Amino acid sequence: MRQKNSIYRRCVSLAVSAALFGVFALAGTANISWAEETVGNIEDDCADRQSTEKSILVTSRKQNRADAQSIVNTTNGSRSARLKPTANVSPAVPDLAESEVTGVPDLVEPIRVAALPKKVIARKRKVAQAPPAKLSSEVLSFNGITPGISDRRDVFREWGNPHSESTTAETLMYRFDRLRSVRVKFDGNIVDAVIVALDQPMSTKELTRKLGLEAVRPAILTNKVGAPIAQVYPERGVVMRLASADQTVWAVDGDDFSESEPDTSSQVIKVVIQPIKAGGFLLRAENNRRNDLTACLEDLEQALMLGRTSARVQWLLSDVHLTLGQAVTAERYAAEAIEIEPRNHRYRLHYAKCLRQLARYEVAVEQVREILETPGIEPLVRALALHEMGHLAAVGSKDVARRAVSLHTKAIEIADKLTLGNDANVRQIANELLVEAHLAIAVGVAKGDWEEKSKIVPQWIERASALSEEMIAAEPSNLPLRLQVAVSALAAAASFEQPIDPLLWVEEAEDTAQKLKENTDDELLRDQYDWQLGLVYFQAAQIEHRRSEPQSAERLGDLADLKLSALAKGRDELPDTNYLLGRLYFQIGAVHAVHYEDHVTACQWYDRAADLLLDPVPVTTMAAPQQHGDALVSMGVSYWQAEQRERAIELTNSGADLIEEAVESGLLKQIALEVPYSNLSAMYEVQGESAPAAKYSKLASKISGAASSSKRR
Numbered sequence: 001m002r003q004k005n006s007i008y009r010r011c012v013s014l015a016v017s018a019a020l021f022g023v024f025a026l027a028g029t030a031n032i033s034w035a036e037e038t039v040g041n042i043e044d045d046c047a048d049r050q051s052t053e054k055s056i057l058v059t060s061r062k063q064n065r066a067d068a069q070s071i072v073n074t075t076n077g078s079r080s081a082r083l084k085p086t087a088n089v090s091p092a093v094p095d096l097a098e099s100e101v102t103g104v105p106d107l108v109e110p111i112r113v114a115a116l117p118k119k120v121i122a123r124k125r126k127v128a129q130a131p132p133a134k135l136s137s138e139v140l141s142f143n144g145i146t147p148g149i150s151d152r153r154d155v156f157r158e159w160g161n162p163h164s165e166s167t168t169a170e171t172l173m174y175r176f177d178r179l180r181s182v183r184v185k186f187d188g189n190i191v192d193a194v195i196v197a198l199d200q201p202m203s204t205k206e207l208t209r210k211l212g213l214e215a216v217r218p219a220i221l222t223n224k225v226g227a228p229i230a231q232v233y234p235e236r237g238v239v240m241r242l243a244s245a246d247q248t249v250w251a252v253d254g255d256d257f258s259e260s261e262p263d264t265s266s267q268v269i270k271v272v273i274q275p276i277k278a279g280g281f282l283l284r285a286e287n288n289r290r291n292d293l294t295a296c297l298e299d300l301e302q303a304l305m306l307g308r309t310s311a312r313v314q315w316l317l318s319d320v321h322l323t324l325g326q327a328v329t330a331e332r333y334a335a336e337a338i339e340i341e342p343r344n345h346r347y348r349l350h351y352a353k354c355l356r357q358l359a360r361y362e363v364a365v366e367q368v369r370e371i372l373e374t375p376g377i378e379p380l381v382r383a384l385a386l387h388e389m390g391h392l393a394a395v396g397s398k399d400v401a402r403r404a405v406s407l408h409t410k411a412i413e414i415a416d417k418l419t420l421g422n423d424a425n426v427r428q429i430a431n432e433l434l435v436e437a438h439l440a441i442a443v444g445v446a447k448g449d450w451e452e453k454s455k456i457v458p459q460w461i462e463r464a465s466a467l468s469e470e471m472i473a474a475e476p477s478n479l480p481l482r483l484q485v486a487v488s489a490l491a492a493a494a495s496f497e498q499p500i501d502p503l504l505w506v507e508e509a510e511d512t513a514q515k516l517k518e519n520t521d522d523e524l525l526r527d528q529y530d531w532q533l534g535l536v537y538f539q540a541a542q543i544e545h546r547r548s549e550p551q552s553a554e555r556l557g558d559l560a561d562l563k564l565s566a567l568a569k570g571r572d573e574l575p576d577t578n579y580l581l582g583r584l585y586f587q588i589g590a591v592h593a594v595h596y597e598d599h600v601t602a603c604q605w606y607d608r609a610a611d612l613l614l615d616p617v618p619v620t621t622m623a624a625p626q627q628h629g630d631a632l633v634s635m636g637v638s639y640w641q642a643e644q645r646e647r648a649i650e651l652t653n654s655g656a657d658l659i660e661e662a663v664e665s666g667l668l669k670q671i672a673l674e675v676p677y678s679n680l681s682a683m684y685e686v687q688g689e690s691a692p693a694a695k696y697s698k699l700a701s702k703i704s705g706a707a708s709s710s711k712r713r
Contacts, residue, residue: 002648006607008194011057012214015673020056027088027556028602037517040483040560044650049675054395055217065232065302072205087502089350090583092223095579107144112630113238115520125596126646127196132438135215135216135235136235137234137235137276137480138236138272139236139237139275139276140211140237140238140273141237141275141647142157142194142196142273142275143159143176145158145159145191145194146185146191147191147192147193147237147273147274147275148192148237148274148275148276149190149191150190150191151189151190151191151193152167153188153189154191155172155184155191157655158375161409162174162184163175163559166428170185170186171183171184171185172184172186174710178199179196179198179199180197180199181196181197182194182195182196182197183195183197187685192274192275193272193273193274194272194273194274195270195271195272196270196271196272196273196518197209197270198268198269198270198271199609201243201268201269202267202283203229203266203267203270203368203432204240204242205268207238207240207268207271211236211238213233213236213238213706216232216233216234216235216236217284217295218232218240218284219231219232219233219234219280219283219284219286219287219311220232220283220287221239222424223281224422224423224424224425225422225423225424226424227424228242228266229241229242231268232279232280232283232284232427232652233280234276234277234281234283234284234299234302235276236273236276237274237275237277237611238271238272238273238282239271239272239273239274239280240268240270240271241270241271241272242267242268242269243267243269243270244547247636254673260548261471268299275296276304276305276306277306278303278304278306278307278310278532278591278650279303279307281299281302281303281308282299282300282303282307282312282316282340284296284299285300285303286316289319289320290477290522290524291477291519291520291522291527292522293320293323293324293522293524293525294522294524294525295522295654296320297317297320297524298315300316300320301315301317304317308367309340310338310340310593311336311337311341311344311347312337312338312545313340314333314334314337315333315334315337315346315350316335316349317333318330318331318333318334318337318350319331319350320334322350322354322357323528323573324524324528324570324571325570325572325573325574325577326571326573327354327357327574328358328572329573330357331351331358331559334347334351334354335351336348337350337351337575338351339460340680344621344622345371345374345377345378345381345385346381346384346435347369347389348367348371349367349371349384349385350369351366351367352365352368352371352388353388355367356388356391356392357574358573358574359575359576359618359619359620361369361395362390364388364392364508365389365392368385368388368389368537369389370384371387372385372389374480378413379414379417379418380415380418380426380429380430382414383410383411383412383414383418383430384410384411384429385413386407386410386414387407387408387410387436387437389407390408390411390437390440390444391404391440391621392431393407394440394444394621395621397665397666397667398448398449398666398667398668399481399666401444401448402441402448402449402450404441404444404447405444408437408438408440409437409441409445410563411417412433412434412437412438414548415430415431415433415434415437416430416434418430419431422462429569431470431471431482432471433469434467435463435467435468435471435481435484435485436463436484437668437711438461438463438464438467439459439460439464439484439488440484440488441460441491442457442460442461442464442489442492442575443488443492443495443621444497444642445457445460445492446491446492446493446494446496447492447495447620447624453495453667454496455497457492457493457496461485461488461489463632464485464488465482465485465489468482468485469482472515475607476577479515479516480516480529481511481512482508482512483509483512483529483532483533483536484532485511485518486506486508486509486536487509487532487535487536487539488539489505490502490505490536490539490543491505491535491536491539491545492541493539493543494542494543497541498540499500499546499547500543501547501616502539502540503540503552505536505540505653506536506537506540509532509693510536513530513533515527517529517530522551527570528638530563530567531563531564531567531571533563533632534559534560534562534564534567535560535564537556537559537560537563538557538560538564538583538584538587539583540582541553541554541556541557541560541587541588541591542587542653544556545587545590545591545594545595550591550594550595550596553587553591553595554591554592555588557584557588560584560587561584561585561588564580564581564584565581566585568580568581575617575618575620575623576617576618576620576623577610577616578615578617579612579613579617579620579622579623579628580591580606580613581607581609581629582611582613582631583609583613583627583628584609584610584624585605585606585608585609585612586605586613586631586634586635587606588605588608589601589602589603589604589606589609589635589638590602590634592605593637593638593641595632599637599638599639599641599642600642602642603635603638603639603644604640606638606639608633609631609635610632610635610651613628613631613632614632614654619667624664626641626659626667626668626672628655628658629655629656629657629658629659629672630655630659630675631655631660632651632652632654632655632658633651633652633655633656633675633676633679634655635651635655636648636649636651636652636679636683636694637654637679639651640683645683645686645687649680649683649684649687652676652679652680652683653680655676656673656676656677656680657670658675659673660673670703670706671703673700673703674700674703674704677696677697677699677700677703678696678700680693680696681693681694681695681696681697681700683695684696
């Protein structure tokens with residue numbers, strides 16, 4: 001097992017480092033012109049719309065009462081480096097790098113179309129009462145004409161001759177009392193859409209009642225500045241076009257709309273009835289992306305059944321599944337999206353993100369590199385690609401990981417300018433990118449070999465917090481950003497040699513998660529907040545351990561266990577989920593071993609951790625080699641103290657193997673091997689195995705001597 005782990009980790013690390021070295025020059029090249037797609041069309045095909053951080057343990061030599069040599073239980077403490085939650089907004093950027101009308105024909109004449117396939121996956125919701133039954137899809141009729149079913153002869157039989165010059169035209173015009181016009185659009189001889197222009201505007205509330213649409217959740221179509229321009233009722237094939245205050249006439253072409261003025265109101269001036277199409281479900285899924293993941297998935301799966309060749313549907317399905325930690329499923333949908341639209345850079349970039357989270361780094365680098373080498377890519381895409389490349393660099397060798405900062409910084413420069421544009425969608429994505437990139441730099445610097453990190457990291461965290469608070473003040477739906485900041489702040493602080501007090505961040509994360517869960521009944525979304533809160537508890541437990549606050553560390557570890565262990569099965573497609581649980585169980589055990597010197601209880605936790613930590617796992621942002629190896633070495637100490645010596649030697653050897661691989665790959669310095677070699681030497685000597693004892697003693701002495709010599713220089 002250790003050999004398999006060794007080969008896999010080493011190959012991944014070296015491949016990433018080699019692939020990335022040829023990419024960094026791209027960070028400063030290319031002229032770009034690209035505008036982020038918005039949901040502006042309702043179309044049948046839905047087209048376009050690691051580092052050298054120290055572990056929680058540090059060297060603290062204790063003489064083993066039974067042994068001649070000391071076995072090092074790596075643990076540490078001390079405090080300093082101030083980080084506060086919810087920063088005040090500061091312009092400073094750290095230095096680095098919705099009149100009733102009578103006489104309307106009876107629109108409510110529903111004709112059931114062939115039953116659409118039902119939802120494949122049943123999901124439960126945490127609601128006080130049972131959710132309503134799933135609404136069936138049935139297209140509305142207008143005066144006996146049903147889009148998608150009625151043909152041209154049906155129209156002539158029901159409505160007579162049109163006012164149009166030709167009866168064979170693609171679009172026919174009719175007149176009804178108290179309606180400005182009724183147009184019928186054909187696809188061949190089948191009615192594709194009925195477009196009703198009202199004589200006077202009608203409120204959306206009244207028209208919804210008249211059409212019997214109260215039970216249908218509408219989707220809101222907006223323009224580029226974020227103003228609503230239509231309400232779409234996917235299960236009925238109805239689109240209500242909103243009018244501006246001056247009753248601007250909207251240009252309607254089937255289900256492809258364009259507005260002449262951006263100012264809109266909640267008055268309806270036109271109604272379009274069309275067959276049930278994927279576009280409406282896709283639009284509603286996008287509306288629900290932030291507040292109801294279950295409903296979002298249901299709509300996306302319905303859209304997929306209606307529009308299998310829609311790359312956007314595949315992309316959004318991938319995005320949701322990746323959020324849920326289902327990276328294998330997400331990668332499959334992302335691959336299908338770029339197979340349909342290979343030139344769509346956003347889809348390809350998302351595919352690379354899926355590959356990164358699956359630890360397929362070399363392929364991910366090539367995907368991002370292809371985007372960055374494309375002439376004329378849009379600024380937003382370029383910024384996102386640089387940010388993604390920064391994430392990839394962070395898991396490379398030590399030298400490559402340092403370059404992640406410059407990649408994120410370049411992404412920030414581009415995104416900062418985009419936040420001033422007129423496109424609301426681009427602004428939102430750019431602002432989110434600013435927050436994420438600041439946090440990525442903070443975590444990267446904290447985990448890396450940087451000077452004065454205790455001063456630099458808080459600046460990036462505080463700026464990220466300030467940016468997120470600006471976004472939350474402008475739009476409360478951005479509140480999850482506050483939880484994201486807390487997770488990253490503590491992830492960074494967990495790498496400080498002088499730990500901060502994490503409890504203010506924990507309190508803010510708990511308060512934020514509670515508010516978020518109170519505002520949604522969606523189980524999937526609530527689980528995401530609980531997962532992030534579990535990460536907060538986990539990181540805080542590590543910090544409290546290092547601050548020599550065992551009771552707090554034990555309490556936070558138990559809270560993390562309560563959150564993360566229950567949710568991990570739903571995220572088992574991520575390669576580091578089991579590793580995270582292993583680290584959590586190790587952390588709880590370490591409190592008992594180090595602070596209470598209760599190695600029996602510690603080993604009970606280590607028994608849960610060992611199999612998870614011994615499984616092969618690639619280097620990820622979570623699975624850091626130093627912490628991985630140190631955990632196994634430290635567990636070995638407790639097993640030794642609990643008289644389980646064969647197990648102790650096995651785990652210490654495994655930890656040493658992992659650290660050796662990290663040293664060979666340039667992820668760690670050789671000094672990281674001194675403790676495991678010293679422990680192995682002591683263990684083998686007590687066991688009476690002089691040859692391996694001498695071997696490891698010599699190796700430990702050589703490393704210690706080299707380190708001393710280096711310091712003297």
